[in-house]
Amino acid sequence: MDGSDDVCEIFCEPCEKAKQKTIAEGFCVDCSEYLCGQCFNHHKRFKQFEHHVLQDKNSMPLDPKHTVSKYVCTSKCQVHADEVIKYICKACDKIGCNVCMTIDHRSCDGVRYIPDEVKKSDTSVEIQEFAKMIDVMHVEQQELYDKIVQNFQASDKMNETAGKDLERQKDQIVTFFESLYDNIKTEIVRKQTSDDKDFKTLLKKASAMQTDLKNRKARLNILGKGQQMCEAFIFMKCTQAAMGKMSSDMMELSENGTKKPARYEPTLDVEELKEDIKCLGRLLTGEPDQITQSKINK
Known part of the structure; x- marks a missing residue:
């Protein structure tokens, strides 16, 4: 100035x-x-x-x-807002303002004025040691934080892998059962195709026999109406011989035409499988090496 x-x-x-x-x-x-x-x-x-x-x-x-x-105390007392914390009761290891000490520590032997206490060399050492303790705890906390981050990343990766493994198993199961399905489906289609061909052939032969019999009956009627008895007799004998062969063919058609239809019967293995298998697998938790050891012990 x-x-x-x-x-x-x-x-x-x-x-x-x-x-x-x-x-x-x-x-x-x-x-x-x-x-x-x-x-x-x-x-x-x-x-x-x-x-x-x-x-x-x-x-x-x-x-x-x-x-x-x-050497000045400025922190306000949390109990008495208008007062400043200036004292420590060394017997109780509690700090407080003048009102706190008067009310709660009146009978205590060891109430000290904080500015006087901090001037002591041992108090300075105590503060320095406490600062070191904070540093140590800070390092430990940082290590803990880093460990949590690592565990989170490892857990996330393992969960993702577990999901992929489950999808892979599902695909394998689906592929396996689709293969079994395709086998029986192919057999059904093959049977259906064969039956269609056989029955169409039988129907064609039966239809031809019906036409032949119809034509022979019509021819016999014409000969009878025309009083052509000799021709009718000859035609009858020829037809009788042909009908013997036709009767044999009809017996064959009857046997082939009464084939039992196909019927699908599910295997009991599937039902037993459904009873035996309650889940597709297990979700193991823990460190990767612990999970591996758990599988070996199983």
Whole structure:
């Protein structure tokens, strides 16, 4: 500020709250407030402020933003929002504000002022050791995180492989049963084709016999109406000889025409298979080497 005509006046903050403009004569590091001479003197008298660090006009900060001291507590009490945590009960290993200590630790032997405690060398060592502990835990946590990522990737890959293996098994089963299906289907088609051919041949022969008999009957009727008895007699004898052969052919047609139709009967193996097989496989979980060992033990 030396050598400058611009002097920034700093006012007492408690007085400003009372709507008064009073030049600051000092500063409380713990309260982070500028104080006029009267407030500065009163601040020393109250028991609750007895451990506060006060700075006079010559040593107080000129910029309110630069008021932090390594021996100043600023964290607010979670129970008493208007109070700052400044004490530790070493007997209970609990920290708290002045109100906490008064209410909960009145009878405890070991309530200490935190700024006084942190000035001790062993406290500094404790903080350093705690920092190292955090570093160690951070490394362990990072290793755990990396392990989880690796396990997730391995699990995802194994699940994908398991799905592919299942699809592959399904395709094998489908191919196997389609092959069995195709075999019996081919047999049915072959039987159907053969029967169609045979029965069409039989029908053709039976139809030819019907036509022949019809024509012979018609010829016999014509000869009878024409009183051609000799011709009718000769025709009868010729027809009798032909009918002997026709009768033999009809017997053959009768035998071939009464073939038993085909009937499909499912094998009992399929039903037994359905009873025996309750699932296609098992989903094994664990590390790949553990799964392999599990298969060997089975």
